[in-house]
Amino acid sequence: MKALVVMGVSGCGKSSLGAELAQRLAWTLVEGDDFHPPSNMAKMQAGQALNDADRASWLATLGGQLAAHPNGVVLTCSSLKRAYREQLRSACAGLGFVHLQLTPDEARQRVAARPGHPFPPSLVDSQFAALEDPAGEPRVLSLSATRPLIDLAADTQAWIQQETSLV
Numbered sequence: 440m441k442a443l444v445v446m447g448v449s450g451c452g453k454s455s456l457g458a459e460l461a462q463r464l465a466w467t468l469v470e471g472d473d474f475h476p477p478s479n480m481a482k483m484q485a486g487q488a489l490n491d492a493d494r495a496s497w498l499a500t501l502g503g504q505l506a507a508h509p510n511g512v513v514l515t516c517s518s519l520k521r522a523y524r525e526q527l528r529s530a531c532a533g534l535g536f537v538h539l540q541l542t543p544d545e546a547r548q549r550v551a552a553r554p555g556h557p558f559p560p561s562l563v564d565s566q567f568a569a570l571e572d573p574a575g576e577p578r579v580l581s582l583s584a585t586r587p588l589i590d591l592a593a594d595t596q597a598w599i600q601q602e603t604s605l606v
């Protein structure tokens with residue numbers, strides 16, 4: 440496995456774990472949020488949740504990013520719905536997903552504690568409404584997002600090794 444998506448609702452820790460993993464694995468880090476079209480950023484800043492149409496071109500761009508880094512890539516991307524994950528899988532065979540799970544209250548607290556961040560706490564509920572649990576899909580690791588970052592990174596690394604040795 441040379442490509443991994445760190446997924447989950449806003450505030451779950453995608454950027455934190457993604458950066459840690461990219462450094463440990465010496466893989467390229469692709470921050471999904473950096474690839475939103477300006478219209479998506481404007482919508483979120485205005486307190487409106489993104490819909491399928493808003494996310495479609497963004498996911499296509501992110502699929503291109505995965506394919507562009509065959510030597511190892513960690514992508515941070517909410518990937519809330521199964522169809523979104525399928526779109527990314529179709530761009531990158533063998534793609535793995537690490538799902539950082541936390542409760543709505545925990546997510547709200549984390550998002551509220553980040554003043555200046557473009558994603559408003561008022562949108563957290565819409566993230567949970569859109570979320571389709573990836574458990575049971577191929578190559579998915581679900582972890583509790585409230586565990587220490589170094590433990591999350593270590594468990595993910597062990598899982599990648601295990602998945603890779605099965606190929």
Ligand SMILES: Nc1ncnc2c1ncn2[C@@H]1O[C@H](COP(=O)(O)OP(=O)(O)OP(=O)(O)O)[C@@H](O)[C@H]1O
Nearest residue numbers: 449450451452453454455549558584585586587588
């Ligand atoms: N394992 C952890 N334990 C405690 N706090 C954490 C952990 N991981 C991240 N955080 C904190 O939670 C907040 C959100 O983290 P981060 O920005 O990485 O989430 P995110 O999923 O990338 O969010 P978004 O998608 O909204 O950008 C930050 O303040 C971060 O320091």
Ligand SMILES: O=C(O)[C@H](O)[C@@H](O)[C@H](O)[C@H](O)CO
Nearest residue numbers: 448449450472489517518558
């Ligand atoms: O699919 C989505 O609704 C978006 O990707 C959001 O999750 C945000 O981009 C991100 O969490 C903001 O920081």
